[in-house]
Each structure stands twice: as structure tokens, then as C-alpha cells.
Amino acid sequence: MPLPPSIPRACPSCGSTDRYLTKVSTGGGYAPNYLPQLSTKWWTTPRFDVVVCAKCGLTQFFAPPENRAKLPTSKGWTHL
Numbered sequence: 001m002p003l004p005p006s007i008p009r010a011c012p013s014c015g016s017t018d019r020y021l022t023k024v025s026t027g028g029g030y031a032p033n034y035l036p037q038l039s040t041k042w043w044t045t046p047r048f049d050v051v052v053c054a055k056c057g058l059t060q061f062f063a064p065p066e067n068r069a070k071l072p073t074s075k076g077w078t079h080l
């Protein structure tokens with residue numbers, strides 16, 4: 001699974017590039033929904049790109065670009 005171009009290659013904590021990527025559900029149903037109202041289709045649930053640094057353990061969650069694109073028009077989010 002290649003690292004998406006919007007995710008930095010190096011760990012922001014230790015600088016290592018020995019990092020790993022997986023995808024996990026953002027929830028919904030009986031679980032908390034961590035990206036509410038950002039689905040691209042009503043029957044889908046966004047998935048986080050999760051990156052773990054093998055050297056220091058820092059774990060980061062990234063919302064995919066297609067879901068981030070809905071932020072400006074979603075009623076579930078407030079621009080800061």
C-alpha cells in the first residue's frame with residue numbers, strides 16, 4: 001500500500017521513514033462516527049489512513065482527500 005502523497009514520508013516526532021500504513025473504519029452504526037457527514041455516498045463509511053512509526057510508535061490518523069473535500073459544505077463541521 002503506497003503512502004498517499006499528502007502524508008509526510010518522515011515521522012514528525014523522530015524523523016524516521018520506517019513507517020507503516022493501514023486503513024481502518026471511521027465508525028458509524030453502533031460505534032462513534034469520527035468523520036460524520038463526510039461520506040461520498042450515503043451507504044459508505046470513510047476510512048482513515050493510519051500511519052504508525054516503527055521506530056518511536058507515533059500513530060497518526062488521516063482523513064482521505066475525497067472525504068476532506070466535503071468539509072467546506074458539510075453542516076457537521078465548523079471552519080476554525
Ligand SMILES: [Zn+2]
Nearest residue numbers: 011014053056
Ligand atoms: Zn517516529
